Amino acid sequence: MTNRYAVILAAGQGTRMKSKLYKVLHPVCGKPMVEHVVDQISTLHIEKTVTIIGHGAELVKSHLEGKSDFALQAEQLGTAHAVMQSEDVLGDLEGTTLVVCGDTPLIKGETMEALVQHHEGQGAKATILTGHTESPDGYGRIIRNQDGLVERIVEHKDASEEERSVKEINTGTYCFDNKALFDALKKVSNDNVQGEYYLPDVIEILQSEGEIVSAYQTSDFDETLGVNDRVALSQAEITMKKRINEFHMRNGVTIKDPNNTYIDADVTIGRDTVILPGTVLQGSTSIGEDAMIGPNSEVKDCQIGDRTVLKQSVAHDSSIGADVQIGPFAHIRPASTIEDEVKIGNFVEIKKATFGKASKASHLSYIGDAEVGRDVNIGCGSITVNYDGKNKHLTKIEDGVFVGCNSNLVAPVSVGKGAYIAAGSTITEDVPGESLSIARARQVNKENYVQNLNHKK
Template sequence: MQINSIILAAGLGKRMKSKLYKMLHPVCGKPMVGHVLDLLEKIETKRKVAIVGNGADEIKAYLGDRAEYAFQAEQLGTGHAVLQAKPLLENEQGVTIVICGDTPLVREETLREMIRLHQESGAAATILTAEMENPHGYGRITRDEQGLVTGIIEQKDCNESQQLIKEINAGTYLFDNHKLFKALDRVTNHNAQNEYYLTDVIGIMKADGDRVIGYCTPDPSEAAGINDRIGLAEAEKLMRDRILRKHMINGVTIQDPAQTYIEPDVEIGQDTVLLPGTVLKGKTVIGEDCIIGPYSEIIDSTIEHGGTVKQSVLQEATVGEHSHVGPFAYLRPGARLGRDVKVGDFVEIKNSTLGDNTKVSHLSYVGDAKVGKDVNIGCGAITVNYDGYKKHLTEVEDGAFIGSNVNLIAPVKIGKGAYVVAGSTITHPVEEGDLAIARERQTNKPGYAQLLRNRIKARNSKKD
């Protein structure tokens, strides 16, 4: 069965009170409409049409060619919005999902179950519903003795008995594609709002003798649409709790879920431990048996099996197996650590590779460098990679020793097994096995310390 989809993404979202278009407000690091499109891609919908209006350029810039677009020049109701997709979809076969771009909490398993029920029942429409203890503000679902949906009654139209109904319309639908557009042509705007309602399609289908069913989700949060900053915060918490629960079920220890933030595309292996304050973003991949945190932020990075990251920040970096980062290290884009590497406190690595068993233990900067295996880089050593116009490469081959407070002025190469003594400023290549010394010869002046103090004291007295 072919599956098509329509994403309703044309609303202005005035209640967000924001310069950012509503559908682009992030939930767990990803714009809400992005979550919806991800969902539709997971169930392999053939055609995905986004109905855009306000903020159309921003929506298109974000979604790109992942969707087709239909423009709703005037917001005349949900039925009118769906009708804009008719030129693109009216001749397609199968079913069409209609879903709002501000409902990021709808789950893949829910849509799959709706599709299964829709196929088995031969329904013209399947409505996602939910039961709520406080259904105020939502359209109520009415059913007949066989459990088939007979209608959707909006809150303002409910009588006293209908207001007691707890099953509500969650705003996601499956339709027989041909019947959807046939019914939409008959929807009118004869109502108080002078709008064309998608829910009127249900009544038209019932009048035609078509079957309409409802699938009541066990998770009422899937019905939540985000209309303001309060709803945004609530959705953020609900999604974050889902993500954390998924990882814990899959074998990840999260010591304090209330202080742990994980975005939806993050992958984590079994027996990894996340300590309080851990923040994992983007396409980050954490292997098995890792220890992350406390208070580490990792963005679009890979930590291989057995890695440790303590109180550090990583962005677009790779940490090899059993390597140790931190505390208080910063791995910037392009940092690539091999196996059993140590990057210690207050070390910054940028656009550099460090070979297996290499150590940069403290207070150093390595940028635009290629560092081999078994290299020791001492405290305060830096690669001087920028001349004010261009970045240059530093190469340090296997087994070299870089002493404390060494400056390597790029472009420069330190050969295999070479030794650079502390305090040196290296401007020329050091060949394999050589010892490099590049510092002023020390001069001691006996008794001069007190003489210098006296001169300084006298000079300061004259200024006073």
């Protein structure tokens, strides 16, 4: 098989985005645009991938480290000049080179594979990925000869009325014979209004030398979208969201309202899980089978086990076991571990805590910087007092503890196995196992107090 290479153009700043963030790093469904492109290219058995970086070079590299080589375009002088920066890596190699823009996050690996196969099957020196659209204004038109090969690309402003009626357009993705590409790049001129070196000029050079230039038309025009501003970014987000949701539904996940469900590209979901409306699943979240998430829930970078229910709640950067009940209106903050069969009820906040199997905090509690054992019951309104104004301290609650309502556990403190905390207690010292701890003032009733108070008034 012919060796394959890829060049990704990701050096531009993207001034039309009007953003401090470099264009190719704007996320689409939780992943930078350029990373979508690189991940799709990785499915093509590519020998070398070179990303051309410029603006925001170090940030782009940090996102793609280990997935790509890099070449710096220190000065942005056009797309042909950008590709030329990869010469040190690719220039002497034999094979096929795919050139893709880093701002086309919707392009699919299977489409690029079909483009490469078409290119190699035609024996072409260059092949253009084209698309069909009923609204081709602004695009370069593909003019083919009677054999179906590309005769020329005509820019919209230069096209005749007949040529403007052509609906097949240039998407800006190309396939080249690698040697022919770098030979032709040396002949590209910057004799134009912008004073830049344009990659489509390579097509004209190869044609003038009598080489075969072919075209492959994608069946899905949406995937050719180039994102240059926030409007196009929103369009890409909508299309990607639909694609992701359909993928999960075809793999056995029920999504009640796909139009109002937002799932990032790297989320995994098991079969027979139900996702209810208004749910946002972000980052590297993984959800098991037969779970139910939502409605109106936000989950980011969490691992959630089978049959767990999380409703109207927020969970970030945490591990949540199987058969867990969370919510409504609970908040699982980062670095928490919720083991199997736990119940975290309404208006309960968990932060940097471990919650043992079958333990419960059913309502109106804060458990932060804590180790909670198995079969613990934490009563309504109880909190771990973890912060002294300077440092956070640990609360340890061992297996089988019963914490009465409205109790304060002032850390650092430990409650031994099987102990009871009386309701309304403020615990400031360790509690031995199997004991009852009462830490509250003795009740005093002053009879006739109100009558005497009213008499004084």
